[in-house]
Amino acid sequence: MITAQTVKHQARQLGADLCGIAPVDRFERAPTGFHPRDIFPPARSVVVITKRVPEGPLHARSPIPYTVADHVVLAEVTRLTCELCDALERREHLCAVPVPSEPYEYWDAMNCEGVALLSLKHAAVLAGLGVMGKNTLLTNRQFGNRLCLGAALLDVDLPGDAIVDERLCPESCRLCIETCPVHAIGAETVSQKLCRGHSQGHTAKGDAIYVCHECRTICPNGKGTQMAVPA
Numbered sequence: 001m002i003t004a005q006t007v008k009h010q011a012r013q014l015g016a017d018l019c020g021i022a023p024v025d026r027f028e029r030a031p032t033g034f035h036p037r038d039i040f041p042p043a044r045s046v047v048v049i050t051k052r053v054p055e056g057p058l059h060a061r062s063p064i065p066y067t068v069a070d071h072v073v074l075a076e077v078t079r080l081t082c083e084l085c086d087a088l089e090r091r092e093h094l095c096a097v098p099v100p101s102e103p104y105e106y107w108d109a110m111n112c113e114g115v116a117l118l119s120l121k122h123a124a125v126l127a128g129l130g131v132m133g134k135n136t137l138l139t140n141r142q143f144g145n146r147l148c149l150g151a152a153l154l155d156v157d158l159p160g161d162a163i164v165d166e167r168l169c170p171e172s173c174r175l176c177i178e179t180c181p182v183h184a185i186g187a188e189t190v191s192q193k194l195c196r197g198h199s200q201g202h203t204a205k206g207d208a209i210y211v212c213h214e215c216r217t218i219c220p221n222g223k224g225t226q227m228a229v230p231a
């Protein structure tokens with residue numbers, strides 16, 4: 001019979017830095033249409049995996065290293081969620097649905113707002129991988145917010161990991177909020193229109209690049225503690 005350990009071992013073998021599990025009943029407050037069962041009705045467990053995003057590119061003076069590092073890690077996380085689903089289906093005789101970060105179907109063109117199949121930050125919190133900081137990013141002690149997330153929905157019951165019960169943002173810290181050049185960070189969420197307008201740019205030749213990640217870079221959480229531990 002499949003165990004949480006089997007899933008985590010497999011994720012680790014494929015290259016995940018961390019892997020957590022959330023039973024679907026933890027998603028009862030998810031907005032209608034964005035619950036794991038809206039995506040895959042037999043879903044009973046959500047497996048969330050993450051890979052570390054390297055710190056160095058965040059401090060480069062050119063936007064190219066971060067853009068490329070972010071794309072490569074995201075592609076790697078997408079690959080490994082698909083491979084994890086394939087490996088579990090072959091060995092454990094279950095059904096597994098990969099949930100990529102993007103693309104998303106919901107798009108409000110007027111407000112430039114997209115909503116993904118599943119909010120991976122909420123899924124990661126529910127799978128015990130960390131908490132959301134004031135910058136709204138998933139953050140933990142090990143990697144800070146330098147995490148890229150992916151998920152898989154399984155049609156089997158697995159025990160959930162303990163939800164992290166601590167606050168990583170000091171009460172007085174507002175660095176991320178104050179450093180955002182367009183004041184996009186609100187109490188619980190980020191203005192997509194403001195953030196997209198400022199952070200997504202193009203080279204003179206037309207290649208898409210990230211020109212802002214200040215709210216990610218300035219956060220002191222997890223800096224200097226980036227060693228991986230077994231998933």
Ligand code: B12
Pocket residue numbers: 026027028029030031034074100101102114115116117118119120121122123135136137138139145146147148149150185188189190191192195196199210212213215216
């Ligand atoms: C759309 C999107 C954006 C949008 C909107 C960001 C946002 N706050 O959602 C924009 C373009 C602004 C953006 C910017 C960035 N993003 Co982005 N983005 C996404 C994406 C593709 C979808 C998120 C989504 O659907 N948002 C829609 C809104 C409605 O979601 P929300 O406000 O969080 O949710 C509200 C409700 O819907 C509800 N809710 C939704 N689901 C659930 C579930 C439960 C259980 C509950 C209780 C509630 C609930 O609660 C919220 C409060 O009302 C995710 C990948 C993914 N699939 O999750 C990456 C993702 C969140 N982005 C990521 C990153 C790295 C960035 C940037 C740093 C990129 C950069 N510039 O370098 C910036 C950071 C800006 C910031 N401070 O957040 C990472 C975050 C990693 C981490 N450590 O947290 C993700 C997870 C991609 C990934 N695979 O790693 N992003």
Ligand code: SF4
Pocket residue numbers: 133134135136168169170173174175176177218219220221
């Ligand atoms: S910069 Fe400060 S307030 Fe913002 S997420 Fe990091 S610790 Fe929290």
Ligand code: SF4
Pocket residue numbers: 179180181182183184185190194195196198199212213214215216
């Ligand atoms: S990525 Fe830049 S524009 Fe977007 S919320 Fe963070 S600091 Fe603001």
